[in-house]
Amino acid sequence: MQIATFNINGIRARLTTLLAWLEDSRPDVALLQEIKCVDDAFPRAEVEERGYAVETHGQKGFNGVAILSRLPLEDVRRALPGDDADSQARWIEATVIGRRPVRVAGLYLPNGNPAPGPKYDYKLAWMARMHAQAADLLASEEPVVLAGDYNVIPQDADAARPEAWTDDALALPDSRAAFRRLLYLGYSDAFRLREPRSGHYSFWDYQGAAWEKNDGIRIDHLLVSPQAADLLTDARIEKDLRAGEKPSDHVPVWIELDA
DNA sequence: ATGTCGGCATTGTGCCGA
Numbered sequence: 572m573q574i575a576t577f578n579i580n581g582i583r584a585r586l587t588t589l590l591a592w593l594e595d596s597r598p599d600v601a602l603l604q605e606i607k608c609v610d611d612a613f614p615r616a617e618v619e620e621r622g623y624a625v626e627t628h629g630q631k632g633f634n635g636v637a638i639l640s641r642l643p644l645e646d647v648r649r650a651l652p653g654d655d656a657d658s659q660a661r662w663i664e665a666t667v668i669g670r671r672p673v674r675v676a677g678l679y680l681p682n683g684n685p686a687p688g689p690k691y692d693y694k695l696a697w698m699a700r701m702h703a704q705a706a707d708l709l710a711s712e713e714p715v716v717l718a719g720d721y722n723v724i725p726q727d728a729d730a731a732r733p734e735a736w737t738d739d740a741l742a743l744p745d746s747r748a749a750f751r752r753l754l755y756l757g758y759s760d761a762f763r764l765r766e767p768r769s770g771h772y773s774f775w776d777y778q779g780a781a782w783e784k785n786d787g788i789r790i791d792h793l794l795v796s797p798q799a800a801d802l803l804t805d806a807r808i809e810k811d812l813r814a815g816e817k818p819s820d821h822v823p824v825w826i827e828l829d830a
Numbered sequence: 831a832t833g834t835c836g837g838c839a840t841t842g843t844g845c846c847g848a
Binding site: 682 | 831832833834835836837838846847848
């Protein structure tokens with residue numbers, strides 16, 4: 572089972588890119604972030620025509636997540652539990668029926684800038700809610716994959732210029748500590764399991780010719796439960812897409828599970 | 831490196847969020 576997470580940065584602005592990617596790269600499961608549209612505006616027919624089931628959790632203008640799958644999806648959950656007043660569409664969850672069932676969550680973690688401030692408080696509160704949900708999912712002892720745009724640079728090794736991010740919500744100590752708490756639960760950063768070296772990024776800002784200078788950061792992650800880590804056969808970043816036509820500022824990050 | 835995008839409210843272009 573090949574699972575990819577991809578912050579698409581606007582599904583309508585990126586539809587041609589997305590459809591070409593689905594046809595060329597053919598993920599079994601794609602977790603999309605920043606679809607930036609309501610559910611009814613999602614180009615469902617175009618995606619379904621290419622063999623994918625579509626589940627969305629959208630919002631007007633901002634945020635929004637979706638799961639596309641060539642395998643059946645069951646038990647879809649929309650929204651992260653823990654705050655009924657939170658109307659931001661940043662979490663979707665479903666069970667993928669492969670040779671083995673895999674519970675997947677697609678997440679778009681709050682950016683949190685400027686920090687300190689209310690947006691940073693929201694980020695940390697959201698990460699605490701995610702921690703609780705991640706713990707609940709572990710209790711099933713089934714393979715679980717938490718994939719998405721975490722807006723967290725886990726370590727200095729995950730940035731080309733770590734000194735540029737020291738005061739940024741993506742790299743502040745509290746952000747990194749909250750990310751590590753997910754690891755302490757028993758999850759593993761799948762990419763790091765397979766690639767210990769620095770210099771691998773998933774995001775390059777549109778500004779400042781970041782791509783041309785390879786001034787990137789690694790903020791798109793797939794966290795795998797122990798039962799999913801046992802099935803992990805590959806993890807990689809599809810960097811080439813950033814050089815393509817009308818790219819997102821993020822690229823897909825992939826894992827393969829023997830499931 | 832505040833020199834880029836996408837989407838919204840709007841009919842021109844400024845604002846927000848990233």
